[in-house]
Amino acid sequence: MDLTNQGRAHSPWRSFARRFVQSKVALAGLIILAFVVILAVFAPWIAPQDPYDLMQLDILDSRLPPGSEAYGGGVYWLGTDDQGRDMLSAILYGLRISLTVGVGAALLSAVIGVTLGLIAAYFGGRIDAAIMRLVDLQLSFPTILVALMILAFLGKGVFNVILAMVVVEWAYYARTMRAAAMIERKREYIAAAECMMLPKWRTLFLHMLPNCFPPLIVIATQQVARAIALEATLSYLGLGVPITQPSLGLLIANGYAYMTSGGWWMSVLPGMALLITIVALNLIGDQLRELVNPREA
Numbered sequence: 001m002d003l004t005n006q007g008r009a010h011s012p013w014r015s016f017a018r019r020f021v022q023s024k025v026a027l028a029g030l031i032i033l034a035f036v037v038i039l040a041v042f043a044p045w046i047a048p049q050d051p052y053d054l055m056q057l058d059i060l061d062s063r064l065p066p067g068s069e070a071y072g073g074g075v076y077w078l079g080t081d082d083q084g085r086d087m088l089s090a091i092l093y094g095l096r097i098s099l100t101v102g103v104g105a106a107l108l109s110a111v112i113g114v115t116l117g118l119i120a121a122y123f124g125g126r127i128d129a130a131i132m133r134l135v136d137l138q139l140s141f142p143t144i145l146v147a148l149m150i151l152a153f154l155g156k157g158v159f160n161v162i163l164a165m166v167v168v169e170w171a172y173y174a175r176t177m178r179a180a181a182m183i184e185r186k187r188e189y190i191a192a193a194e195c196m197m198l199p200k201w202r203t204l205f206l207h208m209l210p211n212c213f214p215p216l217i218v219i220a221t222q223q224v225a226r227a228i229a230l231e232a233t234l235s236y237l238g239l240g241v242p243i244t245q246p247s248l249g250l251l252i253a254n255g256y257a258y259m260t261s262g263g264w265w266m267s268v269l270p271g272m273a274l275l276i277t278i279v280a281l282n283l284i285g286d287q288l289r290e291l292v293n294p295r296e297a
Contacts (some may be wrong), residue, residue, distance in 0.1 A: 019291050029283030036277050040095035047089035048074065052245055057084045063258065066265055079265045081254060085246075087265060091273045094248040097158060097241055098277065102228040105165030106220050112166065113173025114216065118204045120174070121181030131174065138171040147230060151239040161240055165227045176219045180212040187211075218288040225281035232274055248274045 039046060049056050060071045061084040068076050078087040120131040150164040184190065185208070193203040234240040235249030243250065248270045255266025 023287050023291075026284055026287035029280045029287070032276060032280035033284065036095060036273075036280065037099065039092055040099050043089075043092035043096050047086070047092045049086040049089040051085045051090040051093050054244075059084050063263055063266075065263075066269075078269055081251070081266045082258065082263075087251075087269055090246055090251055091248070091270055094246060094251055094270060095273060095277065097245065097247040098228045098231060098274065100158060101161050101165065101231040101247075102224040104162045105169060105227040106224045108162065108166045109169040109223065110173050110216070110220055113170040113175075114177045114209070116170075117174040117177025118181050118208060118212075121178045121185050122200070122204055122208070128178075132178070135171040135174050138168075139175075143168045143230065144233065147234060148237070148239060151234060156240065156242045158241055158245070161231055161234065164234075165230065168230075169223050169227065172219060172223060173216070176215055177212060180215045181208055184208050184211050214288075214291070218285060221281055221285035221288060225278045225285065228274070228281070229278055 044050070051057075058070075058072065061076070061080050062082050064070075064076050064080045066077060066079040066087075068079060070076060076086055076088070078091065080086055081090065116131050116135075120128040146168045147164040150167060151160060154160040154163065189207060190203065193207055231240055231247065232249030232252070235247045236253040238253070240249055241247045246254070251270035252267045252274070255263060255268075255270070258264075258266055
C-alpha cells in the first residue's frame with residue numbers, strides 16, 4: 001500500500017493553496033508583505049546610510065524634517081532623528097530586525113510546538129495529559145510578563161529576544177498541532193502505517209505532519225505578526241535590542257519625546273512601517289483562517 005499517495009489523498013493542501021491564490025485580500029497582503037521583505041533583505045544596498053555605524057552620523061543633521069538637505073550634501077527623504085540618523089535607513093534596518101525576530105521565533109517555536117503536539121496526539125494517555133498540562137501552564141502566564149522576566153535575566157540582544165519569543169509562543173503551536181493531529185490520528189493511512197510496523201518518527205513526520213500543514217501555516221502567520229509586535233513593545237520599553245541596533249520599537253520610543261515639539265516623523269514613520277508589516281501578516285492570516293475553517297468567517 002502506498003501510504004504517501006494515500007496521505008496525499010486526504011491532504012487539503014492543493015485545494016487550500018488554490019483557494020488562497022483566488023482571494024484578493026490574501027493576495028493584497030502577500031504583495032505588501034513581499035515588498036516589505038524585499039526592502040528589509042536588500043536594506044544594505046537600498047539604504048543611503050548605515051544607521052549602525054556611528055561614524056556616519058552627524059549631529060548637525062539631527063531632527064531634520066522629511067525632505068531636508070543634509071549639511072554634507074544629499075537629501076533626507078524621511079528626515080533624521082535626534083542623533084542625525086537617516087530615518088529611511090533606520091526604518092529599513094529596523095524592518096530587518098523585526099522580520100528576523102518574527103521569522104526566527106516562529107521557526108524555532110514551530111519545531112518545539114509541532115513536535116510536542118504530534119507526540120501528544122499520537123501517543124495520547126499520560127503523555128498527552130502531561131504535555132497539555134504544560135501547555136496550559138505556559139498559556140496561563142501573561143505573554144509580555146514572561147518575556148520581560150526572561151529579557152531582564154538574559155539582557156538585551158536579538159538572540160535573547162528570539163529566545164524569549166520561543167518560550168512564550170511554542171505552546172500555541174503545540175495546541176494547534178495536537179488538535180489537527182487528533183483528526184489525522186483516526187485516518188486509515190495511520191492504521192496502515194502501524195500495521196506495516198513503520199518507525200514512529202516516519203509515521204509522525206512523513207505521513208501525519210504534511211496533512212496538518214494548513215492549520216500550521218495559519219498559526220505560523222499569526223505568530224510571526226505577534227512576535228514582531230511583541231519585539232517592538234519590548235524594544236519600546238528598553239528591554240529589546242541594544243540601542244546600537246535600533247529596531248522599529250526603539251525608533252518609536254526615541255522619537256516619542258519630540259512628538260510635542262514638532263518632530264512627529266521620528267515616531268510616526270517607524271510606527272507606520274510596523275503597522276503596515278503587521279497588517280499585511282494579519283490580512284494573510286485572517287484569510288488563511290477563513291479557508292481552513294469557513295464557519296469562523
